[in-house]
Amino acid sequence: MIRILLITSVLGLSACTTVQPWEKDLLAKPSMALVPDENENFLDEHIYFSKEASTGGQGVGGGGCGCN
Amino acid sequence: MQLKNTPCSSDISTHTDHSDKQNKLSIKSKLTMATCALLQAGAPAAQAESGEWDIDTALLYYTEDSRISVFEPVISAEKEIDENEFVKFKLVYDVLTGSTPYGAAPSPSAQTITNPSGNSTYSVAPGELPLNTTFKDTRVAFSGDWTIPLDRLKQITVGANFSTEYDFNSIGVSANYAQDSSDKNRTYTVGLGVSADTWDPVGGKNTELAYMIDPEGSTPQPKGGTDTKSNFDVIFGLTQVVNRSTIMQFNLGHSTSSGYLTDPYRYISIIGTDGLPLSGADLVNAGGADAFPYIYEKRPDSRARNTFFWRTAHHLTEDVINVSYRYFTDDWGINSHTLDFRYRYELGGSHYLQPRLRYYTQSEADFYTNSLTAAQASNVEFASADYRLRELVTTTLGLKYGVGIGKNSEFTVRAELMNQTYTVTDPNLDGNNLELAPDLDAVIIQFGYNFFW
Secondary structure, rough: OHHHHHHHHHHHHHOHOOOOHHHHHOOOEEEHOOOOOOHHHHEEEEEEHHOOOOOOOOOOOOOOOOOO | OOOOOOOOOOOHHHHHHOOOOOOOEEEEHHHHHHHHHHHHHHOOOOOOOOOOOEEEEEEEEEEEEEOOEEEEEEEEEEEEEEEEEEEEEEEEEEEEEEEEEOOOOOOOOOOEEEEEOOOOOEEEOOOOOEEEEEEEEEEEEEEEEEEEOOOOOEEEEEEEEEEEEOOEEEEEEEEEEEEEEEOOOEEEEEEEEEEEEEEEEOOOOOOOOOOOEEOOOOOOEOOOOOOOEEEEEEEEEEEOOOOOOEEEEEEEEEEEEEEEEOOOOEEEEEEOOOOOEEOOOEEEEEEEEEEEEEEOOOOOOOEEEEEEEEEEEOOOOEEEEEEEEEEEEEEOOEEEEEEEEEEEEEEEEEEEEEEEEEEEEEEOOOOOOOEEEEHHHHOOOEEOOHHHHHEEEEEEEEEEEEEEOOOOOOEEEEEEEEEEEEEEOHHHHHHHOOOOOOOOEEEEEEEEHHHHH
């Protein structure tokens, strides 16, 4: 499954166009951050870590919890 | 620690023509400088000025229908201490109260269950799903990150975190290396994290797969004190600017945990020949001691997890779509899919509304069981009735409102409804109108305030 997802990703990236620095006005907006609200993301990770059997994927570190 | 997208933080020396026009900037570089200066001036609440702390606060209230409630304030503070060099600290405080199921199945008869401390009991009425009502904990977590630029395209972030609660402590360190392509349209990352956790369960650790001893019987519950586990994470990431209005991130993660991975408090009902949990009167003789018809769970002492994670932010005319997908698989037999979708609808001015849908589905762990017969209990290698190891679906629907206040502050509030549904059946319980797995409903409310100081 992960292999299929990886191949799909590589194929998808081939569609990228080169964006010049002066064309990054939209990308520079705070609302376009991949994680626009880090505390919300952090709290969600904590909630779902304690309610589901899956965790991780976004980064490393962050702290442990005895809740699961 | 997570990758930041800073498409305009580029060191403009990238575009300096060194070959034959030293010390002179190319037209491209000048355009870059001018554009970035304009973008930074025009973006509200974009960046703290040098020397200012970027303070981000949040207050979470999470409450389940008749079960757990959580109150969790968070404060994080980030500062640029030198050019492209940052420090960041985060402090979290958690208060949990309420009741939660610990694995016992409902029964047509009254049940008597030993408290986690091992020295008292509580009763459960016939037909009710047993809940441990003594669940209460506070947790404090602190983390610090230090981002150091190695050159204009490379940076490393080192971090440490620590958390403590009544019966559990965790300490960890992490390092994340990020390297941009020369045009800053692509970033490669590698992250490593290790952590060590210590369990000190209330009343000591229960013996795995041992019967729950009646504390009023002649023999006390044998307890095992503390235990430990360790975790190792590695993650490889790629962030790519796809076009002028789209950015994408891919992560591939691998984690291993080893040591005491059992939940020290959870147990499994023992059922009789009729497929129903033995009643409180059916004391099981466990090595000569009076026991209740439950055994404490046992999980494997290692776990390997793999994740694939994809996230995209896409700018429409005004609004922004942020969507992510995670595939998770581990060697406990759990496979899961998580889809998270947000649509930021600009209301005009500095107001926005953001509907959100999160959908999660997982398969059940190989060793998950609703219950065990006495014969199975004496032969089983691993077993758990933890509802979080079942096949389940979680759906969250929410709405967030945000408003910019002044030039550098933002206030947000979100309200979400979470529903968890379990795909388990038990014909014997169902036939007696006993509900093993009622849906879990929860409300999530979060306030956020961000400012510079």
